[in-house]
Amino acid sequence: MDTTPNTKIWTDLDLDAEGKQIGYFRLPLAVHDRSGDDVGYSFEAIPVVTIRNGEGPGVLLMAGSHGNEYEGQIILMKLIRELRAEDVRGRIIILPGANAPAVRADRRNSPLDDGNLNRKFPGDPDGDPTSMIAHLIESELLTRVDYAFDLHSGSLSIEYLPCAVVARPSDPDRMGDALDLLRAFGMPTGMIIEHSTGGNRALIGACRRQNVQHLSTELGGGGGVSRAAIDIAEHGVMRLLHHVGVTRRPLTERPPLDCRLLKRVPSWDYIYAETSERGLFEPFVGLGDRVEAGQTTGLIHFTTAPWREPQPVIAKSGGVILCRRIPARTGLGDCVFVLGKDWTS
Known part of the structure; x- marks a missing residue:
């Protein structure tokens, strides 16, 4: 995808090509001298992996929307190294560090504009850097997939009971599908939220606009990495991929755990x-x-x-x-x- 009228972010990858591709989205940045004058341009590299093999469902896997949430980033980096094109039936797009400036700075929000990616959708191709990333995800990636699985953890100040999360669909007939995703993921706790914290500005809002089914996680937090949460969740991701039909064979033989379903209180x-x-x-x-x-x-x-x-x-x-x-x-x-x-x- 070259630069298009839809986005100023560019990549050397062909997002629709067959096979496994690794590379970067390039987020353009202006460089200023000490007086504040523009003196040139650079780019922020956002790692991306695409895997496509024939016809089938499409899945977007994301982590690093908040740069200091670590478990999901580790899970997706491991999956990138393990997945082969022949494992896939359809398309998988992986963004292991979606808000790359925040990941680089080890911060929740971007150091470039204090942008919280999960509050920036639908984004703006002419906006601040985080809005440009949100616009890329909604306009170029979600339009190519049927499912989005977004891996979060607690931040430095919060620790979560590890859980998978779905929002109650606006269409009641899709509630069964959402619960099936929770059960396939197979964590001990599944959470149903009535309203997303970020509303239409969060990824869940973008998914609803693009008719994409969404599941997220909360996997620990507190500035560390939970070994137990990673162990459970990485097998959960593998089960999810097979559950939705995007992998040709099960990637794990570990069965899902019984899932206690909770709803978050107001x-x-x-x-x-x-x-x-x-x-x-x-x-x-x-x-x-x-x-x-x-x-x-x-x-x-x-x-x-x-x-x-x-x-x-x-x-x-x-x-x-x-x-x-x-x-x-x-x-x-x-x-x-x-x-x-x-x-x-």
């Missing part, structure tokens, strides 16, 4: 700190634990007045702990736990 039912003075949060519960309304989930201890009684943090709603705040230093308005409830159709 944000007003999360558990928040409600003390005006910042202190150290001591949690009493952890990921996967069930809490009841009115339960004390932890205490905030005040380092400036160590003799003061600690402030309890009370759950206003019951549910299962889906994710937790990592930094111990906590104050008014900080979310310490996100909850999920058992899903019923």
